[in-house]
Amino acid sequence: MKEFFGRFRMDLIVILALFLTAASLFAIRFLYNASTGKIGGSKVEITSDGVLFGIYPLDGDESIEVTSSYGHNTVRIENGACFVESADCRDLICVHSGKIRNRGESIICLPNRLSVRIIGEGEDGYDAVAY
Amino acid sequence: MTRWPIKSRLPYLGLLLAFSLILSYAESLIPLPVPAPGVKLGLSNLPVLLGIFLLGPADAFLIAFLKAMLSSFLFGNAAMLIYSLAGALLSCAAMVLAFRTKKLRILTVSALGGVFHNLGQLLAAILFMQSGGLFYYLPVLITAGIITGLLLGILGELLYPRIRKIINKGETI
Numbered sequence: 636m637k638e639f640f641g642r643f644r645m646d647l648i649v650i651l652a653l654f655l656t657a658a659s660l661f662a663i664r665f666l667y668n669a670s671t672g673k674i675g676g677s678k679v680e681i682t683s684d685g686v687l688f689g690i691y692p693l694d695g696d697e698s699i700e701v702t703s704s705y706g707h708n709t710v711r712i713e714n715g716a717c718f719v720e721s722a723d724c725r726d727l728i729c730v731h732s733g734k735i736r737n738r739g740e741s742i743i744c745l746p747n748r749l750s751v752r753i754i755g756e757g758e759d760g761y762d763a764v765a766y
Numbered sequence: 767m768t769r770w771p772i773k774s775r776l777p778y779l780g781l782l783l784a785f786s787l788i789l790s791y792a793e794s795l796i797p798l799p800v801p802a803p804g805v806k807l808g809l810s811n812l813p814v815l816l817g818i819f820l821l822g823p824a825d826a827f828l829i830a831f832l833k834a835m836l837s838s839f840l841f842g843n844a845a846m847l848i849y850s851l852a853g854a855l856l857s858c859a860a861m862v863l864a865f866r867t868k869k870l871r872i873l874t875v876s877a878l879g880g881v882f883h884n885l886g887q888l889l890a891a892i893l894f895m896q897s898g899g900l901f902y903y904l905p906v907l908i909t910a911g912i913i914t915g916l917l918l919g920i921l922g923e924l925l926y927p928r929i930r931k932i933i934n935k936g937e938t939i
Contacts, residue, residue: 698879745845
């Protein structure tokens with residue numbers, strides 16, 4: 636047994652270090668969310684082709700049509716959650732992404748260069764996120 | 767490892783690349799819960815891992831590069847190419863470095879490869895989408911990378927001695 640651990644000591648150290656890294660990243664994310672108030676977000680930030688399209692309240696009830704030169708997506712906000720209702724992209728990954736409601740979660744439609752992200756109170760733009 | 771001539775390495779390069787493409791295809795059918803299309807588990811890393819140990823780092827890089835190019839054109843799109851290349855090359859670089867230490871076994875090298883594969887793809891997604899919010903998925907992706915890396919590493923540990931034996935037999939004939 637001792638011989639076993641002697642031979643694979645480096646392997647054990649590396650694998651444990653990897654797991655520790657993952658665990659501490661989870662912890663950092665949790666602490667960051669906890670320290671900046673509620674984990675649930677309050678606003679929806681929509682970016683189209685790298686440009687801010689608009690920020691919408693998450694507690695609203697609306698459908699947002701986002702059209703860019705790449706394509707068209709319909710973003711739906713209802714019951715404190717947000718999802719992409721329909722899109723004209725090929726793979727429809729954005730539609731299948733489902734609902735998002737927690738801060739930091741996002742839906743991305745790569746073909747149409749659309750990004751939908753949940754942000755917290757008093758937070759706009761990307762600069763506020765620093766994990 | 768003694769470096770054998772390209773003529774005898776070529777068939778194994780081809781086989782590993784073909785194996786890699788099949789895994790890439792299988793992988794393209796499994797969606798990951800990350801809102802960046804193209805971010806994959808990294809199953810196709812197994813042939814790259816075997817390539818490092820069987821043929822050497824240079825050949826492994828070739829497999830990783832060709833795999834990313836071909837799988838993107840065959841099963842994906844131009845956008846996927848960025849993710850595939852970033853993931854495959856970063857993971858291959860990490861595995862080659864781990865291999866070079868000569869202190870780590872296949873299992874561990876593979877775990878590192880898995881982590882860096884996902885890290886590379888996430889970084890590519892962040893750069894491409896210009897969205898720092900994707901860092902939210904970093905812990906999940908790293909954990910997924912460790913787990914797939916370890917699973918592939920177990921396969922690698924099992925496959926490596928067997929393939930090595932076949933290659934050695936082929937060399938003596």
